[in-house]
Structures are given as structure tokens and as C-alpha cells.
Amino acid sequence: MDKEERKQRLIEELGVHFETEYSLPPLAARIFANLVVTDELGLTFEDCLEKRGASKSSISTSLNLLLQLGMITYFTKSGDRRRYFKIADKSDFFIKKLEQALKKAGNESKMIQKVAAYxxxxxxxxxxQYKQKIEVYIECLNQNKKTYQKTIETLGKLF
Structure with missing residues (x-):
């Protein structure tokens, strides 16, 4: 298998991962995967169109979704009117994902405690009957929240 075939397989595998983990539509997930593995500084709209073979409106919709989610940004080059899309600053992306996980764990903990109180x-x-299991589960969520918070703080200092 040559380099390009390995790259395409990785893009497909990443695309499936992004669909599942980030609830992205298939095309947006593949575009994001392309941006993750590209050797280029950024990809233009035309590059995305060529690599994915989808309609202009589908590519545009997917790029706009990724921009709105903060997963990608774009830049321009002097004398070139095209926008070049790239993945958002990795520290911002990682921190956002951890903040989402932190919020999810916090919400889960609150809801479990409300049901237990009821x-x-x-x-x-x-x-x-379930008191002991609930306590163990809540402790796990609390430990995860502490780990997420510490990691967010550490990443914030690194970047």
C-alpha cells in the first residue's frame, strides 16, 4: 500500500471517528479529517471540493458548520482572495473538548443526585437498593471532573 492509499484510509477512519465522537455529518467529518492529515498549511474551498467530490453547496455547508463549531479557522494570503481552511489551534480545540466533557460529567452528576433524592x-x-452503586458512580464522575479541570489548566499553561 502506497503513501496516498494509507492517507486515504486514515482520512476515512478519522472521518468515522469524528462522526461518532463529535456528531458530525459524514462530509464535514471527512473534510475535518482531510484538514487534520494534510501536509499543506491549509486547504482552499476548491481543494476540499476536489478531495471530497461533493457538490459546492455541500462543501460550503460543511465548512460553515466546522467554522461555527470552532473546529476550523481560515486565513488569507496577501494578493490571493481565496480562504485557506485549517484546523483550529489545537490547544483551543483540546480545551473545548475537555470543557464539554467537564460540563457533561457535571450535568450527569446533578441529574443522578436529583433522581437519588427523589x-x-x-x-x-x-x-x-441502589445507594451504594450511585455513590460509586458519583465519585467516578467527580474524579473525572477533577482530571478534566486539571488537564484544562495544564493545557492553558502550555500553549
Missing amino acids: DQENNPEKYE
Whole structure:
């Protein structure tokens, strides 16, 4: 398998990962994957069109979605009216993903505690049956929140 075939397989694998993990539509996921593995400083709209073989409107919609999500940015070159798309600053991207995970863990913890409080008051038998498991789960969420917060702080200092 030559270099280009390996690159295309990686783009496809990354695309599936981004679809699943970031809930991206397939085309946007593949464009993002292309931007992650490109050797270029950035890709133009035309480059994305050529590499993905989709319609202009589909490419435009996907690029706009990635821009809105903060996953990509663009720059221009002096004397060139085209926009060059690239992945957003990695530190910003990583921090945003960790902040989302932190928020998700916090929301999960609050909801589990609300359900437990409801059960404690309205269904004591059920509460007692699951109390220990809930405590372990809440502790796990709290540890994850601490880890996410520490990692966000560390990344913030590195970049």
C-alpha cells in the first residue's frame, strides 16, 4: 500500500471517528479529517471540493458548520482572495473538548443526585437498593471532573 492509499484510509477512519465522537455529518467529518492529515498549511474551498467530490453547496455547508463549531479557522494570503481552511489551534480545540466533557460529567452528576433524592423521599426501598452503586458512580464522575479541570489548566499553561 502506497503513501496516498494509507492517507486515504486514515482520512476515512478519522472521518468515522469524528462522526461518532463529535456528531458530525459524514462530509464535514471527512473534510475535518482531510484538514487534520494534510501536509499543506491549509486547504482552499476548491481543494476540499476536489478531495471530497461533493457538490459546492455541500462543501460550503460543511465548512460553515466546522467554522461555527470552532473546529476550523481560515486565513488569507496577501494578493490571493481565496480562504485557506485549517484546523483550529489545537490547544483551543483540546480545551473545548475537555470543557464539554467537564460540563457533561457535571450535568450527569446533578441529574443522578436529583433522581437519588427523589427516590430517597418517594421510594426508599429503591433508594437503598441502589445507594451504594450511585455513590460509586458519583465519585467516578467527580474524579473525572477533577482530571478534566486539571488537564484544562495544564493545557492553558502550555500553549
